Amino acid sequence: MTTAQPGxxxxxxxxxxxxWEIAIVLALSFGASGVYAIVTIVERVxxxxxxxxxxxxINRPLDERPTFDLIYQLLGFVFGLxxxxxxxxxxxxxxxxxxxxxxxxxxxxATPLWWLRETGGGFLLAACVGIPGIVFYVFAKTIGINTTxxxxxxxxYWWTVPILILQALRAALGEELIVVAYLFDRLKRLGLGTLAxxxxxxxxxxxxxxxxxxxxxxxxVAMGLLFGWAYHRFGRILPLxxxxxxxxIVSFVGYPLAIALWPALFAAPAT
Numbered sequence: 001m002t003t004a005q006p007g008x009x010x011x012x013x014x015x016x017x018x019x020w021e022i023a024i025v026l027a028l029s030f031g032a033s034g035v036y037a038i039v040t041i042v043e044r045v046x047x048x049x050x051x052x053x054x055x056x057x058i059n060r061p062l063d064e065r066p067t068f069d070l071i072y073q074l075l076g077f078v079f080g081l082x083x084x085x086x087x088x089x090x091x092x093x094x095x096x097x098x099x100x101x102x103x104x105x106x107x108x109x110a111t112p113l114w115w116l117r118e119t120g121g122g123f124l125l126a127a128c129v130g131i132p133g134i135v136f137y138v139f140a141k142t143i144g145i146n147t148t149x150x151x152x153x154x155x156x157y158w159w160t161v162p163i164l165i166l167q168a169l170r171a172a173l174g175e176e177l178i179v180v181a182y183l184f185d186r187l188k189r190l191g192l193g194t195l196a197x198x199x200x201x202x203x204x205x206x207x208x209x210x211x212x213x214x215x216x217x218x219x220x221v222a223m224g225l226l227f228g229w230a231y232h233r234f235g236r237i238l239p240l241x242x243x244x245x246x247x248x249i250v251s252f253v254g255y256p257l258a259i260a261l262w263p264a265l266f267a268a269p270a271t
Contacts (some may be wrong), residue, residue: 015190021090022186026204029083029178034207041210041217044147052144056212059152059164059252066157073163080170087182102181103237115238122242125230129223130247138265140215147213148267151255161253168248176240179205179224180231198228 026032044054062072091102100108107114140146154160179201187197202224209216227240259266 018186018190022183025083025087025090025178025182028086029174030204030208034204034210037208037210041213044213050144051147051213052141054147055150056147057150059167061152061156070157070159070163073167077163077166077170081173084174084177087178091182091185102185103231103235104177104181107236118236118238119242121234121236121239123246125227125239125243126246126250129226129243130250133219133223133247136219137215140213140219145213146215149212149255151252151259154253154256164252165249168245168252171248172241172244175205176227176237176244180227180240181237184228184231194232198225198232201228 023031044051047054061069062076063069100106111117137146141148152160152164154164183201183204184197187200192200202221205224205227206217206219206221209220227243231237231240255266
């Protein structure tokens with residue numbers, strides 16, 4: 001009995017440390033974004049204007065002067081990866097120099113073209129999410145549960161498109177490594193079951209998209225459920241990063257083109 005009690009106390013300390021670690025990581029990343037998004041949607045639905053007549057701007061300029069806007073955008077990209085570096089460090093310190101058990105990097109006994117297979121899996125995942133996602137976005141706007149998303153103008157500066165592609169990469173790395181790889185590992189160590197972990201991760205993913213409206217929440221929860229299942233089934237994170245990067249490139253770069261081609265479906269409502 002005396003030997004069992006120290007063991008229980010040790011496990012309790014580990015669980016407490018893990019809970020605090022998760023809370024700190026999320027407070028520095030997507031947990032904070034989720035709280036702000038919840039406050040934003042409450043503010044939006046309490047306005048007199050209908051939610052469907054409101055807009056949500058993404059990738060807005062950070063300075064009126066092009067040089068400083070570029071500097072701020074690059075700084076945002078670099079420092080935006082700090083939470084990613086933190087979770088990689090935390091996972092690395094847990095598992096040593098090999099993060100392959102988390103699905104990051106070259107698999108054990110991989111074929112020479114392993115990266116091609118995982119990239120192809122990313123394209124397939126992107127298609128499974130993106131095609132119905134476009135339909136659902138239009139539907140959500142039509143029934144009034146979503147705002148109109150206003151993207152950055154592609155012709156603002158010569159470097160606008162490369163910066164948008166970098167921002168898409170930052171979002172893909174951040175969300176998949178933190179919301180999936182890190183959170184799955186830590187919640188599993190806390191004793192949660194697979195279904196609870198997948199649902200928790202998906203709800204977190206949906207929460208920080210609430211600023212777009214309830215449609216953005218539902219769509220991203222569905223994406224989170226699919227990504228969570230894929231990660232649990234195959235144990236690989238690279239396909240998720242590739243899929244997310246593709247989806248965000250299409251959103252950031254392709255969406256302005258869609259507005260120009262089909263303004264009735266995608267443009268902001270006239271005021």
